[in-house]
Amino acid sequence: xxRLLLLLLCPCLLALPSTAAExxxxxxxxxxxxxxxxxxxxxxxxxxxxPNLDRLAAQSIRFxxxxxxxxxxxxxxxxxxxxxxxxxxxxxxxxxxxxRGPDRRGDYVAAEAEPNLxxxxxxxxxxxxxxxxxxxxxxxxxxxxxxxxxETQGFDVNIGGTLWGxxxxxxxxxxxxxGPDLRxxxxxxxxxxxxxxxxxxxxxxMRLIEGSRARPFFLNLWFYSVHTPIEGKRKHVxxxxxxxxxxxxxxHPTYAAMVHSLDENVGRILAKLDELKMKSHTxxxxxxxxxxxxxxxxxxxATNNAPMRSGKGALYEGGIRxxxxxxWPGVTKPGVCSEPVISHDLFATILEILGVPQxxxxxxxxxxxxxxxxxxxxxxxxxxxxxxxxxxxxxTTNPVSAIRSGNHKLLHFYQENRDELYxxxxxxxxxxxxxxxxxxxxxxxxxxxxxxxxSMNARFPRRVTEKR
Numbered sequence: 292x293x294r295l296l297l298l299l300l301c302p303c304l305l306a307l308p309s310t311a312a313e314x315x316x317x318x319x320x321x322x323x324x325x326x327x328x329x330x331x332x333x334x335x336x337x338x339x340x341x342p343n344l345d346r347l348a349a350q351s352i353r354f355x356x357x358x359x360x361x362x363x364x365x366x367x368x369x370x371x372x373x374x375x376x377x378x379x380x381x382x383x384x385x386x387x388x389x390x391r392g393p394d395r396r397g398d399y400v401a402a403e404a405e406p407n408l409x410x411x412x413x414x415x416x417x418x419x420x421x422x423x424x425x426x427x428x429x430x431x432x433x434x435x436x437x438x439x440x441x442e443t444q445g446f447d448v449n450i451g452g453t454l455w456g457x458x459x460x461x462x463x464x465x466x467x468x469x470g471p472d473l474r475x476x477x478x479x480x481x482x483x484x485x486x487x488x489x490x491x492x493x494x495x496x497m498r499l500i501e502g503s504r505a506r507p508f509f510l511n512l513w514f515y516s517v518h519t520p521i522e523g524k525r526k527h528v529x530x531x532x533x534x535x536x537x538x539x540x541x542x543h544p545t546y547a548a549m550v551h552s553l554d555e556n557v558g559r560i561l562a563k564l565d566e567l568k569m570k571s572h573t574x575x576x577x578x579x580x581x582x583x584x585x586x587x588x589x590x591x592x593a594t595n596n597a598p599m600r601s602g603k604g605a606l607y608e609g610g611i612r613x614x615x616x617x618x619w620p621g622v623t624k625p626g627v628c629s630e631p632v633i634s635h636d637l638f639a640t641i642l643e644i645l646g647v648p649q650x651x652x653x654x655x656x657x658x659x660x661x662x663x664x665x666x667x668x669x670x671x672x673x674x675x676x677x678x679x680x681x682x683x684x685x686x687t688t689n690p691v692s693a694i695r696s697g698n699h700k701l702l703h704f705y706q707e708n709r710d711e712l713y714x715x716x717x718x719x720x721x722x723x724x725x726x727x728x729x730x731x732x733x734x735x736x737x738x739x740x741x742x743x744x745x746s747m748n749a750r751f752p753r754r755v756t757e758k759r
Contacts, residue, residue, distance in 0.1 A: 314507075314571075314572040315423070315507040315572070315645070316507065316572050316573065316574050316644060316645055317503075317507050317508050317509070317510070317569060317572060317573040317574065318419075318508070318509045318510065318573070318574045318576075318641055318645070319510045319512060319560065319564070319573055319574070319575045319576070320371070320509075320510065320511050320512065320576050320637070320641075321512045321513075321514070321557060321560070321575070321576065321577045321578070322368070322371070322430075322431075322511075322512070322513040322514065322578055322579065322580055323514050323516060323517060323553055323577070323578070323579045323580070323614075324364060324431055324457075324513070324514060324515055324516060324517060324518040324579070324580055325364075325517055325518045325519075325579070325580070325581065325582075325583060325584050325593070325603055326516075326517055326550070326553070326579035326583065326613070326614060327579070327582050327583020327584075327585075327594045327595075327596045327599075327602065327609070327613075328579075328582060328583070328596055328599055328608075328609070328612045328613055328614055329540070329541075329583075329594075329595070329596055329597065329598075329599070330517075330541070330550055330579075330583055330594055330614065331344050331345065331348075331550075331554075331614050332344075332345050333345040333348040333349070333353065334614050335540075336540065336541050336550075337538045337539060337540045337541055338531065338534060338535055338538040338540070338541035338542065338547050339541055339547050339550045339551065340547075340551055340554070341550065341551070341553075341554040342554065342558075343554045343555065343557050343558030343561065344554050344557055344577065344616070347557070347561065347575065347577065347616055347618060348616045349625055350618060350625055351575075351616050351617055351618035351623055351625065352616070352617050352618075352623050352625075352626055352627070352628050352664070352665055352668050353614075353615075353616050353626075353627050353628070354615040354616070354617075354627075354628050354629075354630075354632055355627060355628070355629045356612070356629050356630065356631045356632070357578065357612065357613050357614070357615030357631075357632050357633070358611045358612055358613065358631065358632065358633045358634070358677060358679075358695075359578075359579065359580055359581045359582070359611050359612075359613050359633070359634050360376060360377050360633055360634045360635050360679070361377050361383065361581060361611070361679065361681065362581050362582060362603060362604050362605055362606055362610035362611050362679070362681055362685075362688075363384060363385050363581055363603065363604055363681070363685070364385055364431075364433055364456055364518075364580045364581060365382060365384070365385040365386045365389075365433050365434050365456070366380070366382045366383055366384070366385075367580040367581055367634050368431075368432075368433060368434050368513070368580060369382045369408045369412075369434050370633075370634045370635035370657075370658075371415075371634050371635065371637055371638070372408065372412075372414040372415055372416075372434065372444065372638075373408070373412050373413070373414060373415075373635070373638060373656075374415075374635050374636075374637075374638025374639055374656040374657065374658040375412070375635060375638075375655065375656060375657050375658075376635060376657040376678070376747060377680070378678070378679075378680040378744070378747040378749050379655070379657060379747045379748070380405065380408065380409075380412070381404060381405040381748075381750065382404060382405045382406075382408065382434070383402065383404045383680055383681060383682060383683065383750070384401075384404045384681075384683045385433065385456055386406050386407070386433055386434065386435065386436070386454055386456065387406075387454070387455070387456065388404075388683070389403075389404040389405060389406035390406035390436070393683075393752075394683070394684055395755070396684050396689070396706075398754050398755050398756070399689075399690070399705075399706045399752060399753070399754055399755070400752060400753055400754075400755055401682060401683040401684055401690060401752050402682035402683065402690070402750040402751050402752050402753075403750055404683070404750065406435070406436070407434070407435035407436055407438070407439040408434040408435050408439055408444065409439075410439060410443055410444065413650055414444045414445050415445075415509065415638060415641060415642075416428075416441070416444060416445030416446045416509060416511070417444065417445030418445075418642065418647060418650060419445075419509050419645070419647065420445050420447070422647060423506065423507060424506075424507050424508060424509050425447055425448075425499075425503050425506050425507070425508040425509070426445055426446045426447050426448070426508070426509050426511075427446065427447065427448045427450075427496070427499045427508060427509065427510045427511065428441035428446040428448065428449045428450070428452050428511040428513070429448075429450045429451060429452075429492050429495055429496045429499070429510065429511065429512050429513070430450075430451050430452065430492050430511075430512060430513040430514050430515060431451070431452065431456065431513045431514065431515050431518075432449070432451075432452030432453060432454070432513070433452075433453075433454065433455065433456045435454065436454045437454065440452060440453075441511075446511070448499060449478070450477075450478040450479070450492070450495045451476050451477065451478055451479060451492055451495070451515075452513075453474075453475075453476070453477065455469070455472070455474050456518070457469065457474075457515065457518045457519055457520070458474065458476050458488060458515050458520075459473075459474040459475070459520070460488075460520060460522060461487055461488040461489065461515070461516070461520065461522040461523075461549075462484075462485065462486065462487060462488070462522065463479070463482035463483060463484060463485070463486035463487075463488075463491070464479075464482060465479055465482075465488055476488065476515075478495070479491055479492075479495070487524055487552060488515060488516075489514055489515070489516045489549075489552045489553060489556050490552070490555075490556060492512070492514060492515075492556075493512075493556040493559050493560060496510060496512050496560060497559065497560065497563045500560075500563055500564070500567065500569070501563075501567070504567060504569075512560070514553060514556070516549050516550075516552065516553045517546060517549040517550055517553060517593070518584075519584070519588055519589075519590060519593070520589075520590060521543070521545050521546050521549065521588070521590035521591070521593055522545065522549070523544075523545045523546070523547075523548025523549045523551075523552065524548060524552060527547075527548030527551050527552060528544050528545050528548045530548070530551075531544035531545075531547040531548055531551070532544040534547075535547065540595050540597055541594060541595055542595075543591060543592070543593055543594065545590070546593045546594055557577065561575070570620060571620050571621070572620065573620065574617075574618070574619050574620070574641070574644055574645075575617075575618045576615075576616070576617050576618075576637065576641075577614070577615070577616045577617075578613055578614065578615045578616070578634070579613040579614055579615075580613075580634075581603050581604075581610060581611065581613065582596055582599070582601075582602045582603050582605075582608075582609045582610040582611055582612060582613065583595070583596045583602050583603060583609065584602055584603045585601060585602030585603065585609065585687065586602070586603075586604075586686040586687055587686075596608075596609035596612075597609075597720075598719055598720045599612055599719065599720065600720050600721040600722070601687050601688075602687055603685075603687065604681075604685030604686060604687040604688050605685070605687040605688040605691075606679050606681055606688065606691050606692070606693040606702055607702070607721050608700075608715070608719060608720075608721060610687065610688070611679060611693075613634075615632070617661070617665060619644060619665050622665060622666060623665050623666075626668040627668060628664050628668035628669075630664055630668075630670070630671055630672055631674075631677055631695060632659075632661055632664070632672075633658065633677050634658075635656075635657050635658035636658040636659050636660070636661050637658065637661075638656065638658050639656065639658050639659060639660040640658075640660050640661040640662060640665075642660075643660045643662045644662060644665075659672050659674055675696060675739075676694050676695060676696040676739060676743075677694070677695045678692070678693065678694045678695075678740060678743045678744075679692065679693045679694075680692045680744060680747070680749050682705065682749070682750060682751055682752045683752070689704055689705070689706045689707065690704070690705040690706060690751075690752040691703065691704050691705065692705075692740055692744060692749075693740075694736050694739060694740040694743070695715070696736060696739065698714055698715045698716035699712065699713070699714055699715070699732060699736060700712070700713050700715055700721070701713075701726075701733060701736040701737060701740060703737060703740060705751065705752050706752070710726045710733050710737060711724045711726055712724060712725040712726040712729060712732060712733045712736070713725065
């Protein structure tokens with residue numbers, strides 16, 4: 292009775308262990324940038340070497356049908372922080388582009404979008420901080436300008452997070468021209484020539500972990516890798532160059548070097564948790580923010596998402612399906628889960644694992660807890676569909692929305708007024724459009740998609756002759 296009264300009087304105690312022998316669960320959320328579904332060896336890469344992530348996957352639940360909430364970065368990151376669909380948030384394109392205003396192609400204008408995650412939105416950090424958690428953000432932020440930086444969204448520490456989506460270079464001092472900007476990565480003073488950004492961010496994260504032995508922590512470790520510029524450490528580039536000549540799917544040695552450095556640094560984090568005897572009470576999640584980059588860049592074509600179609604920016608599978616690995620010590624057993632899941636599921640999942648009550652107004656949260664899948668990867672979620680909305684242009688797409696229900700997936704392209712229907716159980720590469728041969732399924736999914744867009748107050752692209 293006394294303990295019940297204390298819990299009611301002091302919500303902070305919810306984060307404390309129930310007995311002296313128990314320890315509260317830490318959270319390490321590692322997000323790679325632009326890492327494609329097939330970019331890890333454990334997901335089938337024929338060039339990239341990722342022994343640390345492969346080992347983590349072998350000890351964890353590895354999801355085969357995990358999705359980013361968007362095919363580009365800022366919206367997915369906002370979904371992770373809030374548990375809400377980017378469409379509900381109005382954040383459907385990356386920060387800088389949203390701040391600049393909608394672009395136009397011919398007689399078609401993209402939709403307007405919010406450039407910043409509103410401070411009125413409650414983030415994971417803001418839920419956990421009052422419950423005794425130290426909250427750290429290290430790396431890419433990209434969900435708002437200086438008035439919306441991590442420090443304004445519940446994080447005690449921000450190292451490296453800015454409004455920008457990419458560094459000018461991955462080598463110290465991490466500053467230089469990037470398009471019209473002079474960019475830099477803050478909080479990384481005192482480096483040496485040759486220092487690599489992925490290594491340095493990991494060192495900073497390890498320092499924060501070291502200082503949190505007496506207090507539970509939430510570490511938001513969002514690497515800039517493997518986003519452009521495509522730059523790898525010379526010793527890794529030299530290692531992969533001859534191997535890339537024999538590969539068929541992944542053939543970019545510098546990109547392979549970047550993936551390898553990413554893997555090395557995930558290994559460093561895991562080793563530090565082991566060294567500090569934190570592994571048994573630290574939830575570790577690894578994922579990407581969208582599909583791999585497949586259009587031409589000044590550094591060449593970074594990756595290949597085959598068998599998935601297309602890549603970053605597109606709502607085909609290559610643009611939104613991502614690697615996703617979860618290790619919940621003492622609960623997850625090695626396994627593979629094929630249930631479709633999405634990035635905004637992590638908000639409810641993390642809180643349930645920690646035993647923290649979900650915030651009020653659950654109807655405004657779009658994610659589902661994945662705890663049942665982590666306990667049993669053969670389980671299924673009671674969720675009829677997943678939806679995406681990208682009312683903008685990108686080198687891989689025109690404005691489009693999509694829905695997946697069961698194994699069927701429909702895409703609606705606005706400018707062309709075209710529907711495409713695919714059966715992912717037999718056509719994961721989305722080569723055979725079934726829209727004309729199965730008009731009933733097409734019409735049903737299109738109506739469900741339209742109803743969902745309406746419920747989200749979605750913003751739409753328009754022809755210039757149309758009124759707002």
